[in-house]
Amino acid sequence: MTLAFTLNGRPCTTEAPAHWTVLDLLRDGLALMGTKYGCGEGACGTCTVLADGRPIRACLVLAAHVRGRTLVTVEGLETDGRLDALQTAFAERGAAQCGFCTPGMLMAARALFIENPAPTADDVREALSGNLCRCTGYTKIVEAVLGAAPGSR
Amino acid sequence: MRLHPFGLLEPESLTEALGALAKLDGEARLIAGGTALIPMIRLGLVKPDRLISLNRLPALAEIRLDGGSLELGAMATHADIDHARLVRDGWPLLAEAVRRVATPAIRTSGTIGGNLAYAEAASDPAPALMCLDAEVRVAGPAGRRSVPIGGFFRGFYEAALEPGEIVTAVRVPPSPKGARSGYVKFTSRSAEDKPLVGVAALVVLDTAGRCGEVRIGLGGAAPTPIRASRAETQLRGEVLSDTAVRAAAESAARESEPLSDLMGSADYRREMIRVWVRRLLVALRDGTPRSNRS
Numbered sequence: 001m002t003l004a005f006t007l008n009g010r011p012c013t014t015e016a017p018a019h020w021t022v023l024d025l026l027r028d029g030l031a032l033m034g035t036k037y038g039c040g041e042g043a044c045g046t047c048t049v050l051a052d053g054r055p056i057r058a059c060l061v062l063a064a065h066v067r068g069r070t071l072v073t074v075e076g077l078e079t080d081g082r083l084d085a086l087q088t089a090f091a092e093r094g095a096a097q098c099g100f101c102t103p104g105m106l107m108a109a110r111a112l113f114i115e116n117p118a119p120t121a122d123d124v125r126e127a128l129s130g131n132l133c134r135c136t137g138y139t140k141i142v143e144a145v146l147g148a149a150p151g152s153r
Numbered sequence: 154m155r156l157h158p159f160g161l162l163e164p165e166s167l168t169e170a171l172g173a174l175a176k177l178d179g180e181a182r183l184i185a186g187g188t189a190l191i192p193m194i195r196l197g198l199v200k201p202d203r204l205i206s207l208n209r210l211p212a213l214a215e216i217r218l219d220g221g222s223l224e225l226g227a228m229a230t231h232a233d234i235d236h237a238r239l240v241r242d243g244w245p246l247l248a249e250a251v252r253r254v255a256t257p258a259i260r261t262s263g264t265i266g267g268n269l270a271y272a273e274a275a276s277d278p279a280p281a282l283m284c285l286d287a288e289v290r291v292a293g294p295a296g297r298r299s300v301p302i303g304g305f306f307r308g309f310y311e312a313a314l315e316p317g318e319i320v321t322a323v324r325v326p327p328s329p330k331g332a333r334s335g336y337v338k339f340t341s342r343s344a345e346d347k348p349l350v351g352v353a354a355l356v357v358l359d360t361a362g363r364c365g366e367v368r369i370g371l372g373g374a375a376p377t378p379i380r381a382s383r384a385e386t387q388l389r390g391e392v393l394s395d396t397a398v399r400a401a402a403e404s405a406a407r408e409s410e411p412l413s414d415l416m417g418s419a420d421y422r423r424e425m426i427r428v429w430v431r432r433l434l435v436a437l438r439d440g441t442p443r444s445n446r447s
Contacts, residue, residue, distance in 0.1 A: 001161070018161035018204075021191065040154055041192040048258050054232065055258035060191045062184070064161055065208050108258065129345050130256025 008076030016063045023058035034074035045131030046104040049073045055111040074103035089148035097135035104131045109145045118151025160203040175317045185267035223325040227266025246334035250281035253338045256345045266320040272312040279378035280353035280370030287325045293318035306377035333437045349416045352429045362392045374409035381405035393438040402431035
C-alpha cells in the first residue's frame with residue numbers, strides 16, 4: 001500500500017502494510033521514535049500526534065487513513081534544532097520525569113493551542129485528560145502548558 | 154505489538170461498500186474511526202480477514218439541516234458534531250453528550266455511526282439521541298430503511314443491523330419548543346472512562362411548572378441504552394416538586410437492569426441512577442448550573 005501525506009512540514013511517500021497503524025508507520029516504517037507505544041488501546045495518550053491540526057491516537061488510527069493528510073509528530077516541534085516554547089517550558093519547569101508521556105503531552109498541548117491560544121488551567125486539564133503521567137502528579141505539566149500558551153505570553 | 158495481518162478495502166462509494174460487504178459478509182468488518190474495533194483486534198476479541206474502510210466516503214461525514222431536522226452522516230466524528238454551530242444551537246443536548254465521550258484525541262476519530270453500531274450500554278451519545286427521538290438510517294442489500302433509535306439496540310453490544318447493512322446517518326427531529334435538556338455522566342474512576350451511568354433528560358415545563366414533555370435516557374443502566382419510561386409516565390403532567398422528582402428517580406432506578414462490571418456493581422449503578430436522575434431533573438427545573446463532571 002502506497003501512502004502519500006505531509007509529515008512535519010515535508011511531503012512523504014512511503015509503503016506500508018494494510019494492517020499497520022499510524023504508530024507502526026512512524027516508528028517502524030519511518031524510524032521516528034519520538035512517538036511512544038504505551039497501551040496500544042487508546043487509553044494512555046503517549047502516542048498522540050496531530051492530523052490536520054487535531055490530536056489523534058497513532059495506535060488506533062490505520063496508516064491508510066492518513067493518506068493525503070498533514071501529520072505533525074513531536075519531532076516536528078523544533079525548528080533547526082531549537083526547541084519550541086512548549087518544549088522549553090517543559091524542560092525549564094521540570095514537567096518531565098521519566099519522560100515517557102512527554103511526547104503525547106506536548107502534542108495534546110499543541111492541539112489545545114491551535115483551538116485556544118489562551119487556555120485556563122481547567123482548559124489545559126481537559127485537553128490533557130487523555131494523557132496519563134505516572135510520575136509528576138500533573139501539576140508541573142499544567143504549569144508548563146499554561147506558561148507556554150501563545151495567548152498568555 | 155502489531156495487529157494481526159488483515160486486508161483492507163477502501164471503497165469510494167456507498168454502493169461499492171455495500172457490494173464488498175455483501176460479498177465478504179462474515180469475513181470482513183467495517184471500520185469507521187477504529188476507536189472500538191482496533192482495541193478489539195489488538196486484544197484478540199475479533200480476528201477479521203479483511204476490513205472495509207468507510208473513510209473514503211466524505212458524503213457520509215456531512216452534518217446538515219434537512220427540513221428542520223438534523224442529519225448527521227454516520228462518519229461525522231464526535232469532535233465534528235461538538236464543533237458544529239448548527240448542533241450547539243439547535244441540539245445542545247447532543248453537543249453536551251458527544252463532548253463527554255472519552256478524551257479529545259478519541260473524539261477526533263470516533264464516529265457517531267460507529268458508536269451506535271457498536272451498541273454498548275455505556276454510550277454517551279445514545280441516551281441523548283434517545284431523548285431526542287432520533288432515527289438511525291441504514292442501507293443494505295434490501296435497500297434503505299430508518300430505525301427509530303428506541304428499537305435500534307437489540308441487546309448487549311447488539312444493534313438491529315441485518316447482515317450486509319451499514320449505518321449511513323442519524324436523523325434528529327427538531328427539539329420541542331422551550332425544551333430544557335442536559336446530560337450528566339458519572340464515572341467511578343476517572344473522567345475519561347465510559348460512564349458508570351449516564352443520564353440525559355429533556356423536559357418542557359408549562360407556565361405552572363408542569364411537565365408537558367419529559368424524556369429520560371439512561372446509559373449503563375441495562376444491557377442497552379434505555380429510556381426510563383415508567384419514570385417519564387409518572388412525571389408527565391406533574392409539577393417537578395422535590396417529592397415527584399425523588400419518586401421518579403426511584404422508578405428510574407427500579408426499572409433499570411444494570412450489569413456488574415469492573416467499574417461498579419449492579420446495585421451501585423442502580424443507586425447512582427437514582428442520585429443522578431434526581432440531580433439532573435432538579436437542575437433542569439431550577440435552571441441551576443449542574444456539574445457535568447462527577
